[in-house]
Amino acid sequence: MVKMNHKIYLGNSLEILKKIEQNSVDMIFADPPYGMSKSKGLSWAFSSHVTMQEVWDIFTRDELFEFNMNWISESLRVLKPGGSFWVCGSFHNIYQLGFIMQHLNMKINNSIVWFKPNAQPNITTRMFTESTEHLIWAVKDHSKKKWVFNYEKMKELNDGKQMRNMWSIPVTPKSEKWAGNHPTQKPFELLKRVILSSTVEGDTVLDPFLGSGTTSVVAEFYSRNSIGIEINNDYVNLIKTRLNSTREGIGDETTEIEFVEM
Numbered sequence: 001m002v003k004m005n006h007k008i009y010l011g012n013s014l015e016i017l018k019k020i021e022q023n024s025v026d027m028i029f030a031d032p033p034y035g036m037s038k039s040k041g042l043s044w045a046f047s048s049h050v051t052m053q054e055v056w057d058i059f060t061r062d063e064l065f066e067f068n069m070n071w072i073s074e075s076l077r078v079l080k081p082g083g084s085f086w087v088c089g090s091f092h093n094i095y096q097l098g099f100i101m102q103h104l105n106m107k108i109n110n111s112i113v114w115f116k117p118n119a120q121p122n123i124t125t126r127m128f129t130e131s132t133e134h135l136i137w138a139v140k141d142h143s144k145k146k147w148v149f150n151y152e153k154m155k156e157l158n159d160g161k162q163m164r165n166m167w168s169i170p171v172t173p174k175s176e177k178w179a180g181n182h183p184t185q186k187p188f189e190l191l192k193r194v195i196l197s198s199t200v201e202g203d204t205v206l207d208p209f210l211g212s213g214t215t216s217v218v219a220e221f222y223s224r225n226s227i228g229i230e231i232n233n234d235y236v237n238l239i240k241t242r243l244n245s246t247r248e249g250i251g252d253e254t255t256e257i258e259f260v261e262m
């Protein structure tokens with residue numbers, strides 16, 4: 001078994017990214033703040049569900065643009081030529097993310113629609129029910145080095161047919177949320193497709209907004225290294241629990257997991 005390493009930073013990605021060597025990671029996956037939280041969430045009389053109202057998600061319009069420009073530019077510096085840069089977002093932020101990526105000369109290979117067949121109902125009844133999120137798959141300096149695309153692996157995951165850019169994946173199941181609560185934990189299956197499509201074993205994946213740690217958990221499961229950054233200590237504890245359990249689950253005693261407070 002190849003010896004893997006996961007380095008998790010507790011701190012602000014805007015500062016920590018600057019300390020990571022340029023052209024040093026093979027792939028980036030980022031699921032940044034959506035900028036959709038209001039100071040007060042909207043509750044629903046028929047359910048305990050409350051819309052997003054996370055402190056880390058509150059920005060003015062200008063602040064959100066500056067924030068997105070900063071972390072995308074720094075992440076791009078750290079990515080190797082030919083490396084894949086994935087972002088995931090909702091309609092609230094995906095257009096701005098795509099605009100910045102094009103502005104920074106990345107080549108956009110695909111936009112993927114993640115369809116959630118079991119999305120929750122619309123609470124206002126004044127618009128269509130949101131049941132999708134969006135992923136952009138872009139590449140840095142593709143003229144210098146070709147990107148990785150594991151075409152056959154994707155076909156295998158799709159019952160022998162070409163994998164399309166519409167992925168039907170249910171919202172994160174309760175069975176994946178056993179370690180604690182994170183409001184936007186992504187499903188294992190989503191990161192599985194992202195990581196298996198555009199990296200090879202032993203590669204290093206960077207996630208500047210690690211959240212509950214899904215990217216590192218999937219990286220460990222499929223023998224990739226990871227670097228993750230998360231600003232909230234409670235979520236870093238969640239990451240510790242999930243990552244240790246994944247390592248034990250696959251019987252991997254050699255993997256190193258480092259937690260660094262900055």
Ligand SMILES: C[S@@+](CC[C@H](N)C(=O)[O-])C[C@H]1O[C@@H](n2cnc3c(N)ncnc32)[C@H](O)[C@@H]1O
Nearest residue numbers: 012013031056184185186209211212214230231
């Ligand atoms: C949309 S969530 C990511 C969820 C993650 N993909 C998962 O599967 O759990 C965004 C995360 O970014 C973190 N965050 C927000 N601003 C940050 C910053 N400046 N630096 C590092 N982390 C940040 C939040 O605490 C939150 O956990």
